[in-house]
Amino acid sequence: MYRGIECKIYPNKAQQLKIEQTFGCTRFVWNEMLNMINQRYQNNNELKMLSYPKLSALLPALKLEYPWLKDIDSVAIQCAVKTLSETFDRFFKGYSRYPKFKSKKITRQSYLSTIRGNNIRFNDNQRYIKLPKLGWVKCKSSVQHIENSRIKSVTVTRKSTGYYYISLLVESDNQALPKTGKSVGIDLGLTHLAITSDGKKYASQRLHLKYKKQLHYWEKRVARRRLNAIKNGMPLKDAKNYQKAKRQVARIHEKIVNTRKDYIHKITTDLVERYDLIVLEDLKTSNLMKNHKLSRSIASQSWRIFRTFIEYKCVMYSKTSMTVNPYKSSQYCSSCGFDSGKKTLDVRCWICSECSTEHDRDINASKNILNFGLEQALVK
Ligand SMILES: [Zn+2]
Incomplete structure (x- = not known):
């Protein structure tokens, strides 16, 4: 491999x-x-x-x-x-x-x-x-x-x-990790990057907010120094200050990308070590993707990296990963299967009217994702 x-x-x-x-x-x-x-x-x-x-x-x-x-x-x-x-x-x-x-x-x-x-x-x-x-x-x-x-x-x-x-x-040989006999479902979200069916929540880093000011500072300088250079008839490649500002912007972007990858590497390695089967939602079919907000588009980049890392690490360490359609994963009760209908995003906790189980919205969704995955594995 x-x-x-x-x-x-x-x-x-x-x-x-x-x-x-x-x-x-x-x-x-x-x-x-x-x-x-x-x-x-x-x-x-x-x-x-x-x-x-x-x-x-x-x-x-x-x-x-x-x-x-x-x-x-x-x-x-x-x-x-x-x-x-x-x-x-x-x-x-x-x-x-x-x-x-x-x-x-x-x-x-x-x-x-x-x-x-x-x-x-x-x-x-x-x-x-x-x-x-x-x-x-x-x-x-x-x-x-x-x-x-x-x-x-x-x-x-x-x-x-x-x-x-x-x-x-x-090129690596088979590096199978010891089997643990455990499975997990993972819900990918905004406030938390990943929530497992075992109730563990991995926070989102919100790097775009952390670096927003710094980025804005240097982006302004790039624009201003560019205009200055043009005004003075100086070719942009010789405009040292302009080049410096541009390099700073690139450095901030690089920092964000590297920090994000490091973080996702840590989480995914941890998950692949602890579970034999990892079930993720299929992002393509996720209806939430229709939302074009900035925070959503940034999160979706992390989700894609997350999924890629899980998939290749599962292959590398002889574990199994699968994706399921998350349809209604936040509506079903993960204990009894009752469909309690649509819930608005502000509903974080709810109690199933059938079996009275108390649910955390995200953990319930990841439990459903695991259930969908186990069903799908049985059908095969
Ligand atoms: Zn129930």
């Missing part, structure tokens, strides 16, 4: 230079090759497209002409050619657009390198990762541990925030 792991890295000055140099060299090779392919086609459009081995065979000559290409990870250069060749394949099949030249001006830059022997590996406590031509690079401590897994490739990226990340493609 393959999965991707993303992790922030903290390269030192020399390593940063090397990474930037690699962005430049792989971009150069991509552009040179693309230019050559374009020229060749213009000269004779009857010629067949060069295959990857043929493109790759041109590299030694290119390195002879531009010796500085030898200073960086040669696999990364190989990968740039391979990716270009694959992009052409997809273009000829009609899956993607014609390959474009890569620009230095784009703030997001990246390169790919595949494993050779043991050249990409973590140290014992996973605080450092060894990368080709860079040596040991410090990485974020909260990276998921990857025992019993093999790294296949690494993509080094500089995001618009100016921070560096790696994303690893990792």
Whole structure:
């Protein structure tokens, strides 16, 4: 089973230079090759497209002409050619657009390198990762541990925030967790991100509120500095203050995304460890999705991430996940099945008129989701 792991890295000055140099060299090779392919086609459009081995065979000559290409990870250069060749394949099949030249001006830059022997590996406590031509690079401590897994490739990226990340493609063996014999239904909500049928409630983080002021502060500056630069006839790429404000905005967004993912990782790992069967509501059929409010749309992003994490972790740790249609999950009594009709959103607690059970609205819904799931599992 393959999965991707993303992790922030903290390269030192020399390593940063090397990474930037690699962005430049792989971009150069991509552009040179693309230019050559374009020229060749213009000269004779009857010629067949060069295959990857043929493109790759041109590299030694290119390195002879531009010796500085030898200073960086040669696999990364190989990968740039391979990716270009694959992009052409997809273009000829009609899956993607014609390959474009890569620009230095784009703030997001990246390169790919595949494993050779043991050249990409973590140290014992996973605080450092060894990368080709860079040596040991410090990485974020909260990276998921990857025992019993093999790294296949690494993509080094500089995001618009100016921070560096790696994303690893990792192949793992079956990592079955011990069975607990327990099942759970989960209701995804607004005030609480997740409510389990066992009565546990995981609070929502409300990050958009937490960072609203900060975001507004820098967004205002981006707009103002942009106008100033234009007024002074300065190209935006040279407007240092404008670029700085833009980077700040990107950093706040990145912070929100990372914090949210960390939080959802914690919850979903906890759930997959504690239960064998996890039943979620199918978000597509949720009638609440018709609501276009901002808080709802932000919550729905978290729900989608939540579901993706549950699904892949269940596969990875040999547990079962399923989704059910949540239709009337807040109307039925989870004890006796009596349909007590629609309730407005302000009704948080109610007592079943049939069996007098006292219900918390959300916990009752998650119990119903579990019941729907167990029924569905029986039918199969
Ligand atoms: Zn009842």
